[in-house]
Amino acid sequence: MTETFYEVLRRQGITRRSFMKFCSLTATSLGLGSAFVPKIAHALENKPRTPVIWLHGLECTCCSESFIRSAHPLTKDVVLSMLSLDYDDTLMAAAGHQAEAIIEEVKKKYKGNYIVAVEGNPPLNEDGMFCIHGGRPFVEVLKETCADAKAIISWGACASYGCVQAAKPNPTRATPVHKVITDKPIVRVPGCPPIAEVMTGVVTYMLTFDKIPELDRQGRPKMFYGQRIHDKCYRRPHFDAGQFVENWDDDAARKGYCLYKMGCKGPTTYNACSSMRWNGGVSWPVQSGHGCIGCSEDGFWDKGSFYDRVTDIKQFAIEGNADKVGGTAAGVVGAAVAAHAAVTALARARSDKQGDNQNSGDKQ
Amino acid sequence: MLSQQDMLEAERHGRQVRSIYVYEAPVRLWHWINALAMVVLAVSGYFIGKPLPTMPGEASDNFLLGYIRFAHFAAAYIFAVGLAGRVYWAFVGNHHSRQIFKLPIFNGHWWSEVFFELRWYLFLEKQPKKYVGHNPMAQLMMFFFFTVLAFGMLCTGFALYGEGLGLGSWADRLFGWVIPMLGGSMQTHSLHRLGMWIMMSFVVVHVYAAIREDIMSRQSLISTMISGWRMFKD
Numbered sequence: 262m263t264e265t266f267y268e269v270l271r272r273q274g275i276t277r278r279s280f281m282k283f284c285s286l287t288a289t290s291l292g293l294g295s296a297f298v299p300k301i302a303h304a305l306e307n308k309p310r311t312p313v314i315w316l317h318g319l320e321c322t323c324c325s326e327s328f329i330r331s332a333h334p335l336t337k338d339v340v341l342s343m344l345s346l347d348y349d350d351t352l353m354a355a356a357g358h359q360a361e362a363i364i365e366e367v368k369k370k371y372k373g374n375y376i377v378a379v380e381g382n383p384p385l386n387e388d389g390m391f392c393i394h395g396g397r398p399f400v401e402v403l404k405e406t407c408a409d410a411k412a413i414i415s416w417g418a419c420a421s422y423g424c425v426q427a428a429k430p431n432p433t434r435a436t437p438v439h440k441v442i443t444d445k446p447i448v449r450v451p452g453c454p455p456i457a458e459v460m461t462g463v464v465t466y467m468l469t470f471d472k473i474p475e476l477d478r479q480g481r482p483k484m485f486y487g488q489r490i491h492d493k494c495y496r497r498p499h500f501d502a503g504q505f506v507e508n509w510d511d512d513a514a515r516k517g518y519c520l521y522k523m524g525c526k527g528p529t530t531y532n533a534c535s536s537m538r539w540n541g542g543v544s545w546p547v548q549s550g551h552g553c554i555g556c557s558e559d560g561f562w563d564k565g566s567f568y569d570r571v572t573d574i575k576q577f578a579i580e581g582n583a584d585k586v587g588g589t590a591a592g593v594v595g596a597a598v599a600a601h602a603a604v605t606a607l608a609r610a611r612s613d614k615q616g617d618n619q620n621s622g623d624k625q
Numbered sequence: 626m627l628s629q630q631d632m633l634e635a636e637r638h639g640r641q642v643r644s645i646y647v648y649e650a651p652v653r654l655w656h657w658i659n660a661l662a663m664v665v666l667a668v669s670g671y672f673i674g675k676p677l678p679t680m681p682g683e684a685s686d687n688f689l690l691g692y693i694r695f696a697h698f699a700a701a702y703i704f705a706v707g708l709a710g711r712v713y714w715a716f717v718g719n720h721h722s723r724q725i726f727k728l729p730i731f732n733g734h735w736w737s738e739v740f741f742e743l744r745w746y747l748f749l750e751k752q753p754k755k756y757v758g759h760n761p762m763a764q765l766m767m768f769f770f771f772t773v774l775a776f777g778m779l780c781t782g783f784a785l786y787g788e789g790l791g792l793g794s795w796a797d798r799l800f801g802w803v804i805p806m807l808g809g810s811m812q813t814h815s816l817h818r819l820g821m822w823i824m825m826s827f828v829v830v831h832v833y834a835a836i837r838e839d840i841m842s843r844q845s846l847i848s849t850m851i852s853g854w855r856m857f858k859d
Binding site: 477478483487492499500501504505518528529530555558559560561565572582583584587588590591594595598601604605608609612 | 791
């Protein structure tokens with residue numbers, strides 16, 4: 262049986278007395294009466310921690326790399342105290358059949374009560390043979406593991422949207438998780454990778470409240486993906502003032518002006534980078550002088566250059582953007598109108614000459 | 626039905642009466658306000674996508690793009706309210722006011738008139754015909770390149786506006802669905818800009834055709850949109 266929170270706290274040297282103090286303090290700060298103290302204590306003593314199975318599909322492990330750098334809360338606390346990370350083939354000590362057996366065990370023991378976190382996505386071409394997990398196509402493992410899960414977390418752009426392995430022409434048919442698993446609640450945490458604190462934040466929320474966080478239209482937690490990079494960007498005043506970096510080496514770049522003209526995708530990207538920043542708040546792309554590339558948006562790898570705003574629309578032409586296609590159309594229409602006017606004028610002048618006599622006859 | 630009615634009206638009246646009242650005051654007023662709003666929208670929109678050169682001085686002393694965006698949003702509201710008013714007028718106005726909202730596509734005669742106008746514009750017909758409202762070709766163009774496109778611009782525009790207002794704002798609740806449907810915010814921006822170019826191409830054709838028909842078809846077009854009366858010159 263998985264340890265309860267109380268057992269974990271006791272193991273870490275917290276006394277029963279301190280534990281009870283914590284419970285009464287929690288009840289007080291939540292505005293609950295003293296009658297709730299034993300209830301909170303009871304819950305912490307008896308509620309088993311939710312087991313999490315972390316699967317890896319077609320991915321680069323950048324999500325895991327990000328996750329283990331979480332500062333608030335520290336990853337060690339999340340992994341060792343808060344959740345029961347029962348299976349994660351890159352982090353766990355067990356290997357081979359021993360490791361694979363854990364999935365089966367969790368599925369049986371916690372049927373309908375565990376969370377599956379998926380990093381990467383299943384490729385579907387050639388019966389899924391492009392990604393093999395423990396000797397079997399990953400897509401099969403994913404479907405089996407998710408069958409009895411309570412909820413699924415799609416880590417990163419891979420699981421959420423497909424990411425670079427799904428870029429055109431997508432030879433392996435890499436497919437986002439929600440298109441393979443359609444009958445479970447899925448939390449999408451996009452980004453390449455997602456911010457570490459966003460990842461641990463989502464996990465913490467789900468464990469604390471025992472429900473999935475409020476999601477937006479695209480299934481992303483509103484609390485982290487409710488605003489654009491642009492909305493909280495510290496360079497936003499330069500955008501409104503009309504002050505832009507025009508070249509990577511110009512004075513404006515040194516002064517830290519807005520990177521909009523250099524193709525920053527901040528205004529079209531929903532993520533928490535500009536408010537939470539990266540690596541424990543050290544920095545983030547715009548702060549280090551490069552525009553946002555929009556890595557947490559659907560199809561960012563296939564939607565034109567990272568270095569222009571009016572960017573390519575691939576459906577029209579290889580190098581076609583709204584201005585080139587539309588401007589050309591407007592130019593052609595303008596030229597056609599001018600030519601039409603010229604022909605009209607000529608035709609009219611000619612018919613006037615020919616029809617002078619007839620016309621005068623027509624009009625009584 | 627509509628165009629047939631128009632044509633009969635024009636042919637009958639064209640000889641006897643010199644003018645017919647076509648565009649009622651609200652339609653005319655809307656036309657010019659809408660035209661102005663569209664000019665402001667196109668120019669400000671162009672500079673939102675491709676901003677002007679960097680402003681010198683402190684950020685706190687400048688608000689250039691802020692003002693440009695304000696102009697865009699203000700004109701957009703006028704455009705939207707005007708369009709809503711115009712839709713209302715299509716219900717209560719005269720039958721000409723409904724022309725740009727519905728096409729008599731099941732009317733064979735109307736289609737033959739469309740092709741007549743096409744031949745006329747291709748210099749294959751010698752004599753123009755007279756119409757009281759839009760000619761059928763113009764009606765077809767107005768429907769697709771103005772009415773349909775205008776609603777497209779409205780939906781994408783307010784969806785993008787909703788991004789600034791934030792999740793749960795009225796614009797997000799009413800139009801937020803547009804963004805995932807079109808494949809993301811960037812894609813919506815691109816299509817909105819492309820729509821602007823199509824609209825401006827149509828404006829060129831629209832103005833040209835109005836001037837040309839005013840001269841060639843011996844009936845008033847431009848002054849009709851000012852006074853409301855269509856004059857027949859012979």
